[in-house]
Amino acid sequence: MSQLPSSQLRAYADAHPKPPNIEYQYGTAGFRTLGSVLDSVLFRVGVLAGLRSKRLEGRTVGVMVTASHNPEQDNGVKLVDPRGEMLEASWEQYATFLANAPTTDAFLDVVDAVVKNTKIDLSRPARVVYGRDTRPSGAELVSALEDGLKAIGAETRNAGITTTPILHYLVRAINTKGTAESYGEDSEEGYYLKLSGAFKKLIAGKTKPEPIVIDCANGVGALAAEKISQHLGDSLPMILENTATTTKGALNYQCGADFVKTGQKLPPSLADKLKPGQRACSFDGDADRLMYYYLDERGHFQMLDGDKIAALVASFIVDLVRLAGLEKEVKVGLIQTAYANGASTKYLSDRLPVKCVSTGVKHLHHAAEHYQIGVYFEANGHGTILFSRETLEKLSTHEPNTPAQSTALNHLVNLTHLINQTVGDAISDMLLVEVVLTHKSYSGAEWNSLYTDLPNRLVKVVVADRNAFKTEDAERRLVSPAGLQQKIDELVRKFEGGRSFVRPSGTEDVVRVYAEAAIRAQADELAYRVGGLVYDEAGGDPKGRPKEFV
Numbered sequence: 001m002s003q004l005p006s007s008q009l010r011a012y013a014d015a016h017p018k019p020p021n022i023e024y025q026y027g028t029a030g031f032r033t034l035g036s037v038l039d040s041v042l043f044r045v046g047v048l049a050g051l052r053s054k055r056l057e058g059r060t061v062g063v064m065v066t067a068s069h070n071p072e073q074d075n076g077v078k079l080v081d082p083r084g085e086m087l088e089a090s091w092e093q094y095a096t097f098l099a100n101a102p103t104t105d106a107f108l109d110v111v112d113a114v115v116k117n118t119k120i121d122l123s124r125p126a127r128v129v130y131g132r133d134t135r136p137s138g139a140e141l142v143s144a145l146e147d148g149l150k151a152i153g154a155e156t157r158n159a160g161i162t163t164t165p166i167l168h169y170l171v172r173a174i175n176t177k178g179t180a181e182s183y184g185e186d187s188e189e190g191y192y193l194k195l196s197g198a199f200k201k202l203i204a205g206k207t208k209p210e211p212i213v214i215d216c217a218n219g220v221g222a223l224a225a226e227k228i229s230q231h232l233g234d235s236l237p238m239i240l241e242n243t244a245t246t247t248k249g250a251l252n253y254q255c256g257a258d259f260v261k262t263g264q265k266l267p268p269s270l271a272d273k274l275k276p277g278q279r280a281c282s283f284d285g286d287a288d289r290l291m292y293y294y295l296d297e298r299g300h301f302q303m304l305d306g307d308k309i310a311a312l313v314a315s316f317i318v319d320l321v322r323l324a325g326l327e328k329e330v331k332v333g334l335i336q337t338a339y340a341n342g343a344s345t346k347y348l349s350d351r352l353p354v355k356c357v358s359t360g361v362k363h364l365h366h367a368a369e370h371y372q373i374g375v376y377f378e379a380n381g382h383g384t385i386l387f388s389r390e391t392l393e394k395l396s397t398h399e400p401n402t403p404a405q406s407t408a409l410n411h412l413v414n415l416t417h418l419i420n421q422t423v424g425d426a427i428s429d430m431l432l433v434e435v436v437l438t439h440k441s442y443s444g445a446e447w448n449s450l451y452t453d454l455p456n457r458l459v460k461v462v463v464a465d466r467n468a469f470k471t472e473d474a475e476r477r478l479v480s481p482a483g484l485q486q487k488i489d490e491l492v493r494k495f496e497g498g499r500s501f502v503r504p505s506g507t508e509d510v511v512r513v514y515a516e517a518a519i520r521a522q523a524d525e526l527a528y529r530v531g532g533l534v535y536d537e538a539g540g541d542p543k544g545r546p547k548e549f550v
């Protein structure tokens with residue numbers, strides 16, 4: 001094909017018309033909205049995936065159909081670039097243009113423009129691997145996607161129902177197959193073998209972990225957890241809960257990582273199952289986020305979020321690098337966003353360099369690539385660890401001087417296999433946490449006591465136009481509306497240990513206010529007072545000024 005197959009594209013596109021009056025946006029998490037209005041989007045994403053692969057000379061790109069932690073009736077789709085990372089940012093606009101072309105003719109014009117703009121050689125092959133989560137709307141949306149892939153003439157591989165991180169793994173494994181950088185067998189089985197093999201080596205000779213309770217959010221994580229559990233056998237006993245993947249309305253309902261983090265509470269279904277002190281965790285609907293928690297001896301819920309995971313695993317890696325005698329050559333860095341609890345930033349800054357970037361996995365991931373070992377976690381439980389190419393090489397060639405160095409080096413090498421370096425991965429991250437807890441013989445309470453979270457509060461403010469809010473300094477300061485930041489600063493000064501920032505959400509039509517302070521009542525008051533300032537500046541909530549805003 002050296003020209004676009006226009007008549008073929010037209011025929012398929014006519015079968016997937018764009019509904020009028022809907023404006024789609026490829027945002028942080030790809031396209032995401034009600035599953036019932038996504039047919040045309042999926043078709044067009046199929047075409048775009050084919051074009052992206054052609055642009056990359058036939059390297060395989062991925063497409064994942066999921067709406068993660070959103071309610072069951074939502075769905076969405078995102079593209080995965082050849083190394084398993086998220087779609088290059090400059091292509092997000094092409095996705096948005098394609099999705100919003102009102103007619104078949106307009107759509108064909110945008111396709112043409114993308115080909116010209118990005119200088120695509122249409123004679124190149126297109127290769128795409130795709131998967132979906134367990135949502136009821138998934139099967140039909142996948143068939144729309146397949147029409148798009150057929151229309152552009154892509155070679156395809158259907159990964160079926162799988163987790164987001166496994167799809168990312170597959171993309172990287174396919175593209176590195178048979179090379180020095182091979183990421184593993186390019187199959188789901190290859191993923192389970194790689195992770196379980198590394199886990200068993202890492203805990204060999206240690207006291208076997210007590211069973212862990214896993215809330216699978218009634219999503220695809222349940223299927224993957226069941227399979228990895230078979231590979232792990234008694235090296236990690238798992239008790240799987242919320243595994244009803246085919247029960248209507250169950251997905252993410254009163255369970256899952258987002259439910260736990262947002263409500264700071266236990267999924268009700270676990271209430272009579274969890275014993276005090278027992279470790280438990282929640283995945284989200286596509287198994288790329290992880291929250292840990294336990295009940296203390298008084299039966300109170302204690303949450304171990306992404307910040308606590310970062311503190312645990314980053315310190316462990318820093319120690320291993322030192323024990324292996326590599327601290328001069330291998331610099332470990334940690335990336336957070338402004339939502340990281342101030343106490344975690346303080347704890348970690350004493351141990352390694354900490355950098356703050358804008359919200360969104362792509363910002364964290366890119367910043368982490370600048371370190372020899374880059375650790376990133378969002379407070380919401382999405383994160384991973386990246387080992388640079390030179391680091392991987394150094395780990396495989398470094399000659400240890402002592403048995404202790406040799407042991408630490410081996411652990412680091414095995415960690416590079418255990419950790420899914422393409423994207424945050426609930427299963428891989430859980431195994432990583434379990435390794436660290438086993439090595440340190442930590443209970444949940446001991447882990448929790450690394451530092452004490454500052455009380456904090458997150459508030460949403462409905463405003464007339466959230467685009468009026470512009471930020472700088474990794475979203476920690478407002479530059480617009482003019483004068484508002486100064487008012488916030490004045491307020492914050494009155495609160496002991498106070499910190500607050502305001503930014504427009506990238507995924508919801510609201511402005512978010514975050515506040516923390518030394519004591520709970522003060523954190524709440526600060527959040528509501530800043531919320532009040534924002535409302536008075538730009539308020540647009542039809543229900544009026546929220547009564548808690550001071």
Ligand SMILES: CC(=O)N[C@H]1[C@@H](OP(=O)(O)O)O[C@H](CO)[C@@H](O)[C@@H]1O
Nearest residue numbers: 028029360361378380505506507508
């Ligand atoms: C405060 C918060 O949790 N923000 C979330 C949320 O982004 P917003 O831009 O704040 O809506 O969704 C993002 C995508 O899932 C996630 O990366 C981020 O952490």
Ligand SMILES: [Mg+2]
Nearest residue numbers: 068284286288
């Ligand atoms: Mg997710």
